[in-house]
Amino acid sequence: DVKVTQSSRYLVKRTGEKVFLECVQDMDHENMFWYRQDPGLGLRLIYFSYDVKMKEKGDIPEGYSVSREKKERFSLILESASTNQTSMYLCASSSPEEGGKLFFGSGTQLSVL
């Protein structure tokens, strides 16, 4: 069964902390994505990557960075967490041939206090 695994379901951090959200996929997909989901706003793309060591900004990259050192792993980094980054974070992957068919992880609910 194909799988995208996010390291934490729930995370509570303090303002100013550096936060790492990890995502691993076992489908050998080239494409990986980080979204945040807020009520009424749907899914907003933060960063994406089409290959190892490659990254592209999405619609809301401010305050975030990413790392893709290995094909199966895509990390989202909050350099200095702020309260407005409290949200649900979703990781997804896809193949280039079927780029629209995204496989999502279960999400990480991050609370920044």
Place this chain on the structure above:
Amino acid sequence: GQQLNQSPQSMFIQEGEDVSMNCTSSSIFNTWLWYKQDPGEGPVLLIALYKAGELTSNGRLTAQFGITRKDSFLNISASIPSDVGIYFCAGQLSSNYQLIWGAGTKLIIKP
């Protein structure tokens, strides 16, 4: 970033009712997709549409790719309790281009 116009935002329905929701855009898309998110989980792909006018079914779900390529519709027949969740539409300009998402339709079944 661009977002699709998805409606309604939420629906309160009785078990057994049919459900309709739609998405519209000012842009033309080559692919339309419908995802469902169960509570506490990530979205899962329900139906993908690749051709204008295409009508595709997945069990009790039927989706259509609008003729103008600027809209899509999802219908659910005879709703059951496990249909609750958030339904998202997404459009794609070309095969490996990032998706443009609707804000979601939250489906709630009245007890």
